[in-house]
Amino acid sequence: MSRYKTLDQSDLEFLRSVVGVERVLIGEAINEDYGRDELAEVRRMPDVLIEAENAKEISEIMAYAQKHKIPVVARGSGTGLVGSSVAIHGGIMISLQKMNKILELDSQNLTVTVEPGVLLMELAAYVSEQDYLYPPDPGEKSATIGGNIATNAGGMRAVKYGVTKDYVRGLEVVLPTGEIVELGGKVVKNSSGFDLKGLMIGSEGTLGIITKAILKILPLPAKSVSLLIPFVDIDHAIGCVSKIMNTKIIPTAVEFMEREVILDAQKYLGKNFPDHSSDAYLLLTYDGVSRMEIEAAYQPVADICFANGGLDLLIVDTDERKDAVWSARSAFLEAIKGSTTEMDECDVVVPKSHLAEMVHYTYTLKEKYNLRIKSFGHAGDGNLHIYLLKDELSEEVWKQKRDAIFDELYSKAFTLQGKVSGEHGIGFAKVEYFAKEEPPVVLALTRAIKKVFDPNLVLNPDKIVNLAK
Amino acid sequence: MNILVCLKQVPGSTKVDIDETTGVLKRDGVDSKMNPYDLYALEYALSLKQEGDTITAFSMGPNQAIDMLKEAFGMGVDEAVLLSDRALAGADVLATSYAISQGIALLGDFDLILCGKQTTDGDTAQVGPELAQWLSLPHGANVIKIEEITDSDVTITLTTELGSQTQKLPRPCLLTIEKDANTPRLPSYKKLQATKDKEIRILGVKDLKDKDPKHYGLNGSPTQVERIFPPSVNTDKILHQGTPQELTKAFVNALKEARFL
Numbered sequence: 113m114s115r116y117k118t119l120d121q122s123d124l125e126f127l128r129s130v131v132g133v134e135r136v137l138i139g140e141a142i143n144e145d146y147g148r149d150e151l152a153e154v155r156r157m158p159d160v161l162i163e164a165e166n167a168k169e170i171s172e173i174m175a176y177a178q179k180h181k182i183p184v185v186a187r188g189s190g191t192g193l194v195g196s197s198v199a200i201h202g203g204i205m206i207s208l209q210k211m212n213k214i215l216e217l218d219s220q221n222l223t224v225t226v227e228p229g230v231l232l233m234e235l236a237a238y239v240s241e242q243d244y245l246y247p248p249d250p251g252e253k254s255a256t257i258g259g260n261i262a263t264n265a266g267g268m269r270a271v272k273y274g275v276t277k278d279y280v281r282g283l284e285v286v287l288p289t290g291e292i293v294e295l296g297g298k299v300v301k302n303s304s305g306f307d308l309k310g311l312m313i314g315s316e317g318t319l320g321i322i323t324k325a326i327l328k329i330l331p332l333p334a335k336s337v338s339l340l341i342p343f344v345d346i347d348h349a350i351g352c353v354s355k356i357m358n359t360k361i362i363p364t365a366v367e368f369m370e371r372e373v374i375l376d377a378q379k380y381l382g383k384n385f386p387d388h389s390s391d392a393y394l395l396l397t398y399d400g401v402s403r404m405e406i407e408a409a410y411q412p413v414a415d416i417c418f419a420n421g422g423l424d425l426l427i428v429d430t431d432e433r434k435d436a437v438w439s440a441r442s443a444f445l446e447a448i449k450g451s452t453t454e455m456d457e458c459d460v461v462v463p464k465s466h467l468a469e470m471v472h473y474t475y476t477l478k479e480k481y482n483l484r485i486k487s488f489g490h491a492g493d494g495n496l497h498i499y500l501l502k503d504e505l506s507e508e509v510w511k512q513k514r515d516a517i518f519d520e521l522y523s524k525a526f527t528l529q530g531k532v533s534g535e536h537g538i539g540f541a542k543v544e545y546f547a548k549e550e551p552p553v554v555l556a557l558t559r560a561i562k563k564v565f566d567p568n569l570v571l572n573p574d575k576i577v578n579l580a581k
Numbered sequence: 582m583n584i585l586v587c588l589k590q591v592p593g594s595t596k597v598d599i600d601e602t603t604g605v606l607k608r609d610g611v612d613s614k615m616n617p618y619d620l621y622a623l624e625y626a627l628s629l630k631q632e633g634d635t636i637t638a639f640s641m642g643p644n645q646a647i648d649m650l651k652e653a654f655g656m657g658v659d660e661a662v663l664l665s666d667r668a669l670a671g672a673d674v675l676a677t678s679y680a681i682s683q684g685i686a687l688l689g690d691f692d693l694i695l696c697g698k699q700t701t702d703g704d705t706a707q708v709g710p711e712l713a714q715w716l717s718l719p720h721g722a723n724v725i726k727i728e729e730i731t732d733s734d735v736t737i738t739l740t741t742e743l744g745s746q747t748q749k750l751p752r753p754c755l756l757t758i759e760k761d762a763n764t765p766r767l768p769s770y771k772k773l774q775a776t777k778d779k780e781i782r783i784l785g786v787k788d789l790k791d792k793d794p795k796h797y798g799l800n801g802s803p804t805q806v807e808r809i810f811p812p813s814v815n816t817d818k819i820l821h822q823g824t825p826q827e828l829t830k831a832f833v834n835a836l837k838e839a840r841f842l
Contacts, residue, residue, distance in 0.1 A: 335612075340767060384764035403612070414770055425770035427655070430593065430614045433767060 115569070115580075116201055117181045119159040127162060127204070130172045135163040145190060146205060147198070150252075153456060154195030154540045158185065158205035165210050167284060167292050167323035174321065174571070175290025177204060181568050184288075186321040188229060188256030192263065193457055194539025196316040196575055203570075206321065208258050214238055215324070221298045223281055224329050228258025228322045235327075244329040247273035249365075250535065251442055258322045264314030266535035268365040268397075268441075271357075271492035273330075275535070277313045284324035285312055288566035298326055311561070316537050317572045319565045333399035336364070337406045338428035340437055341417055342390030346370060348421025349392040350468040353491045355416045356396070357464075361409040365397040366492030367441060368471075373448065373488050377440040380447035386436050387426055394422075394491060395441060403429075444488050445497070452484070452501035456514050456541075460525045461534030464494040473524050474498055481513050495534030522548065538576045546576065582634045582730075584626045585685060586658070587696040587712070589616040590642050590649040599809050615649050618697030620765035622758040625727060626695050627657045627766065635659045637688065641669060641681055650781050655773035656766055662688060666785040671799030673806075674707040680797055681708070682715030683789040693735065694755040698723050709757035720755040721748055725762050 117123075127136045138160050147157040164170050177184045183203035190197055199205050212229035217239065224239055224246065233253035239246050250260060250267035259265075261283070266275040282296035295309035296302060312320055343349035349368055356366070371391045378385055387393075396413065400406045414425050428437050449455055462470050471487060478485040484501040500517055502510045522532060522545045531549065532538060538546045547555060558577050562569065569579050593612030615623075626636045637660040638653040640646045650661040664684040672680060685694070694716075699706035706722070713720035721737045725745065728736040730752075738747045740759055750756075786797055794800060821831040836842045 339770075383761075386764050386767050426767035427770060427773075428767060430617070432617045432620070432765075436764065437767075 114201070115181070115573075116183050116203060119182060119203060123176075123180065123182060124160065126176055127160060127173065130169050130176075131162055131164070135165070137161040137163070146187070146207075149190050149192040149195055149197055151193045151195075151455075151457060151541070154198045154200065156198055156200050156202060158199035159202045160204050162204060162206045163210050164206050164208055167286055170206060170286045170321055170323060171290045171292050173204065173206065174286050174288060177570050178289050178566070178568055181570060183570050183573055185572050186258070186262075186317045188259035188262075189231065189254050191252045191255045192259065192539060193459070193536045194533070194541040196263065196537050196539035196572070197259070198540065200540055200575075201573060208256065208321075208323075211323065212256075217242060217244070217329075218298065222329050222331075223298050223326050225324065225326050226257055227324060228256060228261075230257050231255070232257060232260060239329050240332060243332045245332045246279065246327060246329050248276045248279055251445060253442075257325060257327070261313055261322055261325060262315065262317045263535065263537040266490070266493070266495060268367060268490065270490060270495075271366050272362045272364040272399075277310065279328045280309065280313055280325060281328050282326035283309050283312055283322055285320035285322055287320050288568075288571040292323070293320075296326070314537070316539060316575050318562060318575050319571070321571070334401050335403050335406055336397055336399040337403070337410070338365075338395060338397040338434060338437060339410055339413070340387060340426040340428055341394045341396065342387060342423040342426070343392045343394065343417075344390070344421040344423065346392035346471060347468055349394050350471060350491055352394065352417055352420045352422065353467070354464060355420060356394075356413055357492070359409075359412045359416065361398070361412075363396045363492065364399050365395070366490065367395040367488070368491040369393050369395060369441065369444070369488050370486075373444055373486055374440060376447040376451045376486075377443045380450050381439060381443050383436075383439075385440050386433070390423060395437065441488075445499075448486050448499050448501070452503050454502040454510070456500050456502075456518075457536070458498040458500075458518060458521055459495065459533045459536040460498065460521065460530055461493070461495040462525055462528045462530035464492070466528040466530070467491060467494050467496065470496055470525065470528065470530070473521070477517050477520060481517055483513050483517065485517070490534070493534070494530075518545065540575055543574070543576065543578055547578070582629070582631070582692040583637070583690065584629065584634065584693045584695065585637045585639055585688070585691040586619070586623050586626045586653075587681065587694070587709070588619045588623065588638050588640045588649060588653060589697075589700050589702075590614070590640065590646040591616045591700055591702045599811055613645060613649065615652060616697055616700045616702075618699055618701065618758075618760060620697070621760060621762045622695040622697045622756075623653065623656060623658070624763045624765040625758055626693075628763065629693075629727070629730070630657070637662065637691075639681070639685060639688075640664070641677065641684065647781055651773065651777070652768050654776035654779055655768035655770075657769075657772065660782070661779075662782045662784060664784045666787075666797075668786045668794055669798045671802065672797065673802035673804040674703070674705050674711055675803060676797055676799075676801035678708045678711035679715055679801065680786075680789070681712050683791055684784050685712075685716065686790060687784065687788065690753065692753050693730075694718065694753070696755065696757045698757040698759055706757070709755065713755035716755065718753055718755045719750045720757070721750055722757045723759045724756045725759045727756070 142161045148155045183201040185199040186206050187197040208229040211227035213227045216225040249269040250265040260276050264277050374385050398406045398409045487498045489496040532545045590613045593614040636658045638658045639662045641664040696709035723740045724737045725740050726738040734751050736749045
């Protein structure tokens with residue numbers, strides 16, 4: 113028997129009494145998108161969709177759901193890849209897309225305060241217009257900030273600027289029991305008690321629903337230049353990364369890419385990539401106050417690359433050139449998806465020193481299982497995005513191969529001291545691998561923390577860890 | 582084959598302030614770049630190049646355009662010439678194309694002259710065709726593809742308002758290249774290093790055959806700019822909600838209202 117109560121008429125009446133009739137959607141009125149996320153591996157429609165507009169109504173719904181043991185899932189744009197925002201037990205889904213206002217830019221404290229449904233691209237454009245930078249730069253620009261915080265999203269600038277958690281100063285959160293709490297604030301330093309705000313970041317909507325966020329911003333660097341570096345092969349490309357990092361001038365981004373994926377992106381975008389001289393590339397970005405400062409930074413990089421299999425440094429300095437190169441990079445996920453019938457992904461992260469070994473291992477698996485495997489990723493931080501492509505395989509064979517490959521991939525990553533997810537999260541899809549990665553005591557702590565916040569286990573249950581165990 | 586490519590240095594960003602009283606772009610402290618449309622002309626020239634061919638880049642502008650011509654070396658051109666003289670300042674399209682034609686006349690014969698179809702700062706798309714007239718060359722504008730080059734002629738496809746047209750032009754001729762005709766290559770660090778001391782030929786009015794100052798710059802310009810002002814920016818957003826059918830209808834209506842349909 114289910115741990116949870118099935119929604120009935122009286123529950124719907126309660127929900128309508130809180131938010132009104134129009135923002136309570138049931139049955140056919142719920143778009144099928146709400147039954148899945150971007151990867152669509154995990155599917156289940158919620159019983160009811162609430163389009164929330166403020167923390168108070170979320171608080172009332174949460175308190176009610178806790179009392180009546182109704183499962184609740186919070187959702188932003190639904191661009192996740194591991195099922196975190198899918199209502200696997202049905203119940204109530206709270207969409208935060210209507211809470212999408214940028215509330216304040218505080219230029220004295222260098223913070224911007226936003227509601228959770230603001231899209232990453234909207235925030236980036238808003239602060240950039242005022243000559244500020246919100247550094248986290250995940251590939252999926254239509255994700256919400258709430259979702260970014262909930263998965264501690266990383267992105268391309270992590271090498272120099274860090275990830276989402278490094279830019280969250282304060283959060284307003286509705287707890288699973290319905291209380292509204294403010295964690296952190298505009299302060300820069302804070303050693304007052306447990307870092308509960310930190311606990312919320314990356315908790316994938318299991319410990320609370322973020323209703324407001326105070327984010328740190330930086331002055332916008334005046335200039336940035338990317339370098340597209342063709343290499344003799346992928347080993348030399350990745351092998352060069354640690355040497356480049358040792359120049360002590362940290363690039364904002366270090367991405368690696370291979371010809372096959374670039375060709376997919378060309379096809380997907382319908383426009384050509386500006387270089388085809390090689391099978392393997394690094395893409396670096398440097399930012400600074402002047403072009404001269406940046407040129408000084410990449411001169412030693414040129415020497416290192418030329419001594420280690422680099423063929424040239426192609427300069428990506430204008431808006432048009434950046435668009436030509438980075439639009440391809442940003443389209444990789446969609447492009448790979450478009451090149452096959454179905455795919456599954458693995459967002460494994462290993463210490464940077466083992467990245468080349470990990471990439472090589474995917475080649476071995478590709479041959480062993482005769483399955484197309486494509487990868488690209490953040491060479492500067494060891495985070496690899498590996499995609500398994502179903503193509504024309506039968507459902508049964510696909511699942512067998514996929515599971516076997518994932519088992520081997522994660523085992524390899526663990527022997528290299530890696531982790532299941534660098535930035536996409538565990539969600540529902542990777543629960544099994546997370547359980548293999550972490551020792552029993554860590555899993556027990558995770559479950560115990562969940563229980564303290566959420567006594568009846570109603571908020572996004574069975575994500576990250578299976579709670580039935 | 583000798584190919585000449587005309588290049589212009591333009592402001593690096595679209596966010597350039599305009600002095601509303603003088604109508605002059607405030608270029609101080611603003612980055613410059615090669616006119617993005619010229620990149621397609623340059624790419625075409627470089628892709629046509631075969632052994633023994635020479636690609637010459639030609640620009641008219643202030644001294645800082647030397648940086649842009651160095652970049653052209655970094656992309657693969659063989660020679661670069663800059664026509665630079667204070668007397669050329671304030672030129673309209675007619676005076677500009679005349680000065681460029683005088684400069685090119687000094688450089689010998691070319692089989693093909695390529696220009697971008699327009700610039701991102703002036704946006705007139707007139708300098709290329711006017712230059713062809715001064716040089717008495719046949720020309721094709723908005724060329725999307727060079728189909729074939731033989732010893733006697735060049736076959737091109739150009740875009741028109743209604744579609745495209747294929748034409749055969751006798752050599753030599755001048756072509757202005759359409760946006761997205763190709764994918765411009767990126768400047769190469771190796772080439773930039775190898776050519777950093779390479780000489781750029783600088784020409785002034787004193788070097789030209791016609792030295793009459795009345796034919797150049799503001800004096801030689803029959804058109805005068807009365808007023809330049811930044812365009813108004815509209816960032817209004819309209820959000821429609823409804824079923825796919827309703828949304829499609831709303832979208833089609835919006836396109837009709839904006840006269841796109």
